[in-house]
Amino acid sequence: MINYDLTDEKLVCTFSGILNSAECQKYQEELILKIRQVELPVVFNLKEVDYIASGFLRICIHIPKSIGSENFSIINVSPHVKKVFKLSGFDNHLNIK
Amino acid sequence: MSQTTDINAVVRKAKAAAAIFGQLSQKHVDKIVYEVCKAGFDNRIKLAKLAVEETQLGKWEDKVIKNVVATQYIYEDIKNEKTVGIISENKKTGIIEIAEPIGPIFAITPVTNPTSTVLFKILIALKSRNPIIIRPHTKALNCSGKTAQICYEAAIKADAPDECIQWLGRTTRDETHELMAHKDLSLILATGGGSLVRAAYSSGTPAIGVGAGNVPALIEKSADIPFAVEQIFISKTFDNGTVCASEQSIIVEESVAKNTIKEMISRGAYFLSPEEIKKVEKIAYNKERGIMNADIIGQPAEKIAEIAGVNVPVGTKLLVAPLDGVGDEYPLSSEILAPIIAFYEAEDFDTAVNICIDLNFYGGTGHTASIFSNNNEKIKDFAQLMDAGRIVVNTPSSQGGVGGMYNTLHTSFTLGCGTRGNNSTTDNITATHLLNIQRIAKRRDNERFVRFDSAKYFDEALDFNILEREFNLNY
Structure with missing residues (x-):
């Protein structure tokens, strides 16, 4: 599930639980629509996430293409998720803090 | 000859x-x-x-x-x-x-x-x-x-x-x-x-x-700190740090950092200031080639300090570089086969592991990782998150990686680093x-294969679930 926290400066999307393919599919459209609407930098907070599916990596690649990589960052990755980003090579293209 | x-x-x-x-x-x-x-x-x-x-x-x-x-x-x-x-x-x-x-x-x-x-x-x-x-x-x-x-x-x-x-x-x-x-x-x-x-x-x-190593040594809060520091010194100062399985960085949980630093200093560690780190970087790392400088490999800490223009106390055995990042901007976060070690403080275990992952993937995948801990769950978590052929526990990693002295790994001077270290194996x-190895394979009939009516494979109405069940029936 996703909680949105919108300020004047940015949109923070806090995810929780297991981000499997079904969850990603369920939220993808809503998430992308929301990001387009706010036209602000986006932060994904993955503090409560221990598993991500390919669908989530697709979302992470799609968003910088749409809003610019300088406007997208990912924070609070758990070691498990960090390893996925490393192994996939996505850490080279994404701003992971 | x-x-x-x-x-x-x-x-x-x-x-x-x-x-x-x-x-x-x-x-x-x-x-x-x-x-x-x-x-x-x-x-x-x-x-x-x-x-x-x-x-x-x-x-x-x-x-x-x-x-x-x-x-x-x-x-x-x-x-x-x-x-x-x-x-x-x-x-x-x-x-x-x-x-x-x-x-x-x-x-x-x-x-x-x-x-x-x-x-x-x-x-x-x-x-x-x-x-x-x-x-x-x-x-x-x-x-x-x-x-x-x-x-x-x-x-x-x-x-x-x-x-x-x-x-x-x-x-x-x-x-x-x-x-x-x-x-x-x-x-x-x-x-x-x-x-x-x-x-x-x-x-x-x-x-x-x-493959190259870039061994992170995580000191988890349950570790026996004086013991951990002693072991790291045994390893990192051995032959002036020339072993590829030697520790390249210490990552310590914040709650035990103070004690760790005290123990390190008492054993001859010298903590470099940010200005001194810059000086040591210049002589220890070849930025153009992206590798350690051959001239300082295997040299004593005091000599390296002298070459860098850093004043250290007589008897200094290890130069310690407190860093807040990993990668090209932090040359001492890479493999340096000399008595120089990077040092990181992390607020908790997960943060410490994340730093270790960064170090591990910064030139050391497949080689060796080290942890000092008395918490078996955390040891297993750490091991599964590292990409390392050998994860040594409460052990000096130079000697631990080589095997035979502090564990039962095969003794070896060639440490396999797996596919991510361009090797076919992670073995010692x-x-x-x-x-x-040639294998003689004597006839031993597969009972299920012999009794199964293979004509059924040609019936398109029978799918995998049906045939899999029949193949294994009463077996």
């Missing part, structure tokens, strides 16, 4: 030795290995002093220990291994395994362990009945050659095949490449710089190369990796 760079002649001699070697019994091979081990061991001090005198790297006393490990410990590890003829027979499965030698091996040896790696590679080659051609590092031609000569003379006394050990003098890059790609060569055992190891892999000959390489 004469020194030569006539590559065809070298390989021809090795091929002839391989043919003779194939006839030797286990008893005969074991006798050769014993005599060579003994000769290497008995010359351990002379060879260690020769190595330091020629290379100007490390400490002769620690090189003695390396030579002991490369002879006595290697011998203990391989002496009872079956490497000739039938090595296992399983009546139930009907599988009989036969060990066959692989053929001529080309061994590239490094400047950092110029005598011990030669001893090690020769012993595992002889144990597996393979001739070996040693190509020493150009800065260690004399000591590596002398080591090979001592081994060869002992082997010949034990009636080993002529030219079973050859060693090269100074070779050109072209000669080395020609040898690596020679059609009659069976395997390259490459320990050396990145370009040499890459050349070995691209030669077309099967190769086992040693030993004699059994230098064998072709």
Whole structure:
């Protein structure tokens, strides 16, 4: 599930639980629509996430293409998720803090 | 044996030795290995002093220990291994395994362990009945050659095949490449710089190369801090840090950081200021090539400080660089084979592990990781998150990675780094990796295959679930 926290400066999307393919599919459209609407930098907070599916990596690649990589960052990755980003090579293209 | 760079002649001699070697019994091979081990061991001090005198790297006393490990410990590890003829027979499965030698091996040896790696590679080659051609590092031609000569003379006394050990003098890059790609060569055992190891892999000959390490040592809050610091010092200062499995960084949980720093200082650590880190970076790391500077490899901490223009107390054993990041912007976060270590404080275990992942993936995948902890769950979590062939626990990682002293890993001077370190294995390489295993497969009918009506495979109405159930019914 996703909680949105919108300020004047940015949109923070806090995810929780297991981000499997079904969850990603369920939220993808809503998430992308929301990001387009706010036209602000986006932060994904993955503090409560221990598993991500390919669908989530697709979302992470799609968003910088749409809003610019300088406007997208990912924070609070758990070691498990960090390893996925490393192994996939996505850490080279994404701003992971 | 004469020194030569006539590559065809070298390989021809090795091929002839391989043919003779194939006839030797286990008893005969074991006798050769014993005599060579003994000769290497008995010359351990002379060879260690020769190595330091020629290379100007490390400490002769620690090189003695390396030579002991490369002879006595290697011998203990391989002496009872079956490497000739039938090595296992399983009546139930009907599988009989036969060990066959692989053929001529080309061994590239490094400047950092110029005598011990030669001893090690020769012993595992002889144990597996393979001739070996040693190509020493150009800065260690004399000591590596002398080591090979001592081994060869002992082997010949034990009636080993002529030219079973050859060693090269100074070779050109072209000669080395020609040898690596020679059609009659069976395997390259490459320990050396990145370009040499890459050349070995691209030669077309099967190769086992040693990948780079960048070993993170995590001190978790349940660790015995004085013990952990003591162990890291034993490892990182050993031979002035020339072991590729040595710790390159310490990552400590914030709650135990103060105590860790105190223990480190009491043992001779000097914590560099940000300005001093810049000075040390300049002399320790070659930014253009993206690797450590060869001039400081294996030098004492005080000498490195002096070259960098940093004043340190007399007796300083380790230069510590507190860093807040990993990567190209932080050169001391990479592998430096000298008594220099990066230092990170992390607010909790997860943050500490994330730093270790960054370090691990910054030039050290597949090699070694280290943790000090008394919490088994955290040890297992850490191990599964590292990309490392060996995760040593509460152990000095230089000695722990090599195996045999602080754990039961195979003793080895060639540490496999898995596919992400460009290796085919994460094992500690030993004699059994230098064998072709042939398998006799006696008939043992698969009961399900025999009784199953295979005509059913041609009925399109029957899907996998139906046939899988029927295949295994009552089994």
